[in-house]
Amino acid sequence: MAEMLCFDVYALNLAFGRIYKPLLDPLGVTYPQYLVLMTLWREGDLAVGEIGAHLGLDSSTLTPLLKRLENAGLVRRRRDTKDERRVIISLTEEGRKLETEESRIEGCLVNAGRISHEEKLAMQELLQKLTTHLQAGITA
Template sequence: MTTRPDSFDPDVALRLDNQLCFALYSTSLAMTKVYKPLLDGLGLTYPQYLVMLLLWEQDDVTVSALGERLYLDSGTLTPLLKRMQTSGLLTRTRSTQDERRVMISLTEAGRQLKAKAAQVPGCVVSATRCPVSELMSLTHQVQALRRQLAA
């Protein structure tokens, strides 16, 4: 049985602390504060860190593939990638098979940064003071919610 939103008591439904969107938003802000000093030490912003995570998983991918995985459009992603190229972390080259596609590849410096970044997840887990199993369960629940909202 699905509960319709209009069946809620408006006084209860409109309380800030009852809003899932606010819980997700404020948690995201708190999580970003945890990541900031860790990523500052790597010379990365949070969006740049996400790009690096993807490239460490699979190097030599298209801009469009990165955008799909990160939920970013090319207008946001292109300047970000240009800054990362200027920093020497990656290269952007036109595909030899289709010049409309831009390929993103790690440089040696980008590959070496992975070793320094290896401490980030443990620091974040420690900051949450939650068991890893609980964090993984929460991650899966939020991913499922994202899929349902996108459908």
């Protein structure tokens, strides 16, 4: 398995999960919920489909996650007045307050990763390139 890039990415994902969990548990959110919150902090109110496009998730995955965030009092769901088929997600005051934790959490991750800013940017560029090619169906 040492030569399998997919295994390295999988192992990295598990390692990220182990780092994020103790940082997010006190906030009462999971990593996927945190990603939704981060998207809303950056973009503002969004339709479910728009959140899905940002995160690469479909609505069947997002809907239960958003319901849990709503039950926790962190987001509000409402029908778009112009198009009843669209559900708009917005942060509550409690959801906005959690944004103050983002820099602390990201700082902990940077320290845990022990890579330079330049290495981080280079890695992100390569991973984004790989993701784009894989999503486009390029296998060669």
